[in-house]
Amino acid sequence: MFNWASRHKDFQKDVFVRGARQHHALLRSKATPEAKKLHNWNRQVGMGYCKTISFLRLKTSKKGILYGEINPEHRIEDLVTRHFMKRFPTYMILIGSSRGTFLAVRNSYRGHVDQPLKQFLHQLESYLSDDHILADLDFDESWWETYYDSQEIPERENKRLFLQFMPKKYHYMTDHERKQLSKIRRLDSF
Amino acid sequence: MEILDKIRILGDAGKYDTCASSSSNRKTTTNDRIGNAASAGICHSFTQNGRCVSLFKTLYSNSCIYDCKYCSNSTCAKKKSQKVSYTPEELAKTFMSLYVRNYVEGLFLSSGIVKDPDKTTEDMLTTVQLLRDKYKFHGYIHFKVIPGVNKHLLKHASEFADRMSVNLEAPNKSRLSEISSNKDYKIDIIRRQRWVKQFKLPAGQTTQYVVGGSDETDIEILKRTRWEYENVSLRRAYFSVFLPVRGTPFQNKTPEPLLREHRLYNIDFMMRQYKIKLKEFSSIMQDGMLPKDDPKLLLAKQTLTKPVDVNESSFEQLIRVPGIGPTSANRILRLQKNKQKITKYETLHSMGIVLKRAKPFIKVNGRAQTHLGRFV
Numbered sequence: 430m431f432n433w434a435s436r437h438k439d440f441q442k443d444v445f446v447r448g449a450r451q452h453h454a455l456l457r458s459k460a461t462p463e464a465k466k467l468h469n470w471n472r473q474v475g476m477g478y479c480k481t482i483s484f485l486r487l488k489t490s491k492k493g494i495l496y497g498e499i500n501p502e503h504r505i506e507d508l509v510t511r512h513f514m515k516r517f518p519t520y521m522i523l524i525g526s527s528r529g530t531f532l533a534v535r536n537s538y539r540g541h542v543d544q545p546l547k548q549f550l551h552q553l554e555s556y557l558s559d560d561h562i563l564a565d566l567d568f569d570e571s572w573w574e575t576y577y578d579s580q581e582i583p584e585r586e587n588k589r590l591f592l593q594f595m596p597k598k599y600h601y602m603t604d605h606e607r608k609q610l611s612k613i614r615r616l617d618s619f
Numbered sequence: 620m621e622i623l624d625k626i627r628i629l630g631d632a633g634k635y636d637t638c639a640s641s642s643s644n645r646k647t648t649t650n651d652r653i654g655n656a657a658s659a660g661i662c663h664s665f666t667q668n669g670r671c672v673s674l675f676k677t678l679y680s681n682s683c684i685y686d687c688k689y690c691s692n693s694t695c696a697k698k699k700s701q702k703v704s705y706t707p708e709e710l711a712k713t714f715m716s717l718y719v720r721n722y723v724e725g726l727f728l729s730s731g732i733v734k735d736p737d738k739t740t741e742d743m744l745t746t747v748q749l750l751r752d753k754y755k756f757h758g759y760i761h762f763k764v765i766p767g768v769n770k771h772l773l774k775h776a777s778e779f780a781d782r783m784s785v786n787l788e789a790p791n792k793s794r795l796s797e798i799s800s801n802k803d804y805k806i807d808i809i810r811r812q813r814w815v816k817q818f819k820l821p822a823g824q825t826t827q828y829v830v831g832g833s834d835e836t837d838i839e840i841l842k843r844t845r846w847e848y849e850n851v852s853l854r855r856a857y858f859s860v861f862l863p864v865r866g867t868p869f870q871n872k873t874p875e876p877l878l879r880e881h882r883l884y885n886i887d888f889m890m891r892q893y894k895i896k897l898k899e900f901s902s903i904m905q906d907g908m909l910p911k912d913d914p915k916l917l918l919a920k921q922t923l924t925k926p927v928d929v930n931e932s933s934f935e936q937l938i939r940v941p942g943i944g945p946t947s948a949n950r951i952l953r954l955q956k957n958k959q960k961i962t963k964y965e966t967l968h969s970m971g972i973v974l975k976r977a978k979p980f981i982k983v984n985g986r987a988q989t990h991l992g993r994f995v
Contacts (some may be wrong), residue, residue, distance in 0.1 A: 454957035466740045501729035518650040568716040579630030590669025
C-alpha cells in the first residue's frame with residue numbers, strides 16, 4: 430500500500446512500524462496521523478516521479494541510446510529508468526543522477542553503476558553500431574519552442590494556474606520553458 | 620517552406636481543439652516497437668494559460684472548403700491565412716523526433732478539408748500508417764474525423780487510432796446552421812459518430828462544442844451531451860468557449876466568459892461521476908443557463924434539508940455534500956464497512972474533506988453545525 434513512501438527523502442521507519450500496527454481501514458482512509466504521513470510521503474514521491482517523467486527531455490545517441498540527467502529529491506531513478514525502458518524497448522536507456530548512472534538494455538533493467546553519465550555513455554558508444562531510426566531523426570530545439578509558442582491562446586491567459594502547474598523546482602525544463610516562467614512577475618516584484 | 624513555419628502555422632491553427640487524456644487500453648506486447656500508450660496524466664509542459672501540453676496537436680493542412688463563421692481557416696474568412704500542408708513523411712518524422720526525446724506523449728491529428736473529406740482523410744491515414752509501420756510507433760494517436768468522410772476510410776483509420784472524435788460544435792441542427800451552411804448535422808456528424816461507436820476504439824470517442832458560437836443555452840448543450848453518452852458511447856465531451864478571431868464573420872461577436880465553460884464541466888462531471896440526473900439541475904438554472912455560483916453548493920442547499928450523518932450515509936448521499944468528492948466519500952465508506960466510527964472533525968480533515976464547505980451539511984457523532992435560520 431505504501432510502496433513509494435520508503436523512497437521518500439525523509440522516510441522514518443518508526444512511523445511505518447506504528448502505522449503497520451493500526452487497522453487497515455484507518456490506514457487506507459487516512460484517518461490517523463501516521464496514515465496521513467505515510468499517504469503524504471507516498472503522494473510526494475509519486476508526484477516527484479510523475480514530474481520527472483513528464484519534464485525530463487531525453488537526448489539521443491545515433492548508437493541507439495536514449496539518455497538524460499535528473500536530480501530528484503527522492504530515490505526514484507530506477508523507476509524513471511523502468512518507465513523509459515517500457516516505452517522504448519528497442520533502445521538502451523541511461524539515466525544519470527548524483528547517485529550514479531542507471532541502466533536498462535532492451536526492455537530489461539540492469540541496475541546502476543557509480544560512474545557519471547557522460548563517462549559511462551562514452552564508454553558504451555565505442556562498443557555499439559548505428560541505429561538507423563535514431564540516426565534519421567534529426568532534431569532542433571527550435572521545433573519544440575515554435576510548437577510550444579503556437580499553442581498559446583492569449584485570451585485565455587491564466588498565470589496563476591501556469592505557476593501552479595509549472596514545476597520550478599524541477600530543472601528538467603528546456604531553456605525556452607524556463608524563460609517563459611521567468612517572464613511572469615509575482616506580487617512581491619511590484 | 621521550412622518545417623519550422625509549418626509547425627508554427629499548423630500548430631497555431633489547431634490550438635483551439637481540446638484534448639486531455641492520452642491513456643489507452645491497447646496492449647503493446649511486442650518488444651520491436653517505439654512507445655506505448657498506457658500512461659495517463661503525463662503533461663510535458665503547460666502553456667501560459669495553464670493548459671497541459673501533452674500531445675503534438677496539429678492540423679495536417681489549414682485549407683478548408685467549409686464556411687464555419689468562427690474559424691480563421693474557413694472559406695468565409697476575410698483575412699486569408701497562408702495555406703500550408705505537411706507531407707505524410709514530414710509530419711511523421713517531426714512527430715517522432717519530438718516523441719523519442721520525451722517532448723510529447725502522442726499525436727493529435729486534425730485537418731482542414733483540402734478538396735474533399737475523403738482525400739484529406741487518405742493523407743492523414745498515410746501519415747498514421749507511416750508511424751505505425753515504418754517507425755513502429757505504438758504510442759497514442761487521436762485521429763480527428765472529418766465530417767462527411769466515407770465509412771470505409773473511417774474503418775481503416777480506426778485500426779491505427781486509439782481515439783477518434785467528431786466535433787459537434789453546436790447542440791442541434793438549427794444551431795449548427797447558424798455557424799455553418801454546408802455541414803449537415805445528422806448526416807455529416809451524428810452518422811459518423813454512430814460509425815465510430817461500432818469500431819470499439821481503445822480510448823473511445825469524444826466530441827467538442829464551441830460554447831456560445833450560436834447563442835445556444837446551457838441546457839441545450841447538456842441535453843445533447845447526455846444523448847451522446849447514452850447513444851454513441853461518448854467517453855467525454857469538451858467545451859470550448861467562443862472567442863472571436865480577427866478576419867472572420869464573427870469577429871465582432873462578444874466573447875463568452877470562461878466561467879461558462881467551467882460550469883459546464885462541473886455539471887458534466889457530476890452527471891458522469893456522481894450519476895446525478897440532468898433534470899435535477901433544472902431547479903438551479905435560469906432560462907436554461909447555469910448560475911455563476913458553484914452548482915454543487917446550490918444543489919446541496921436545495922436538496923439536503925437535514926445534515927448528512929457521515930457514519931451512516933451512503934455514497935449517493937455523501938457525494939452530494941460540497942467538499943466531499945468521490946475519493947473522500949470512498950474513504951468514509953471504507954471506515955463504515957469496517958465499523959470504525961468517525962467522532963471528530965479533525966479525522967475528516969485528515970481524510971481530505973474540505974471542512975469549510977462540508978461542515979454546514981454534515982453530522983459527526985450526533986453533532987451538526989448550527990445556523991442562524993434555526994433561531995428565526
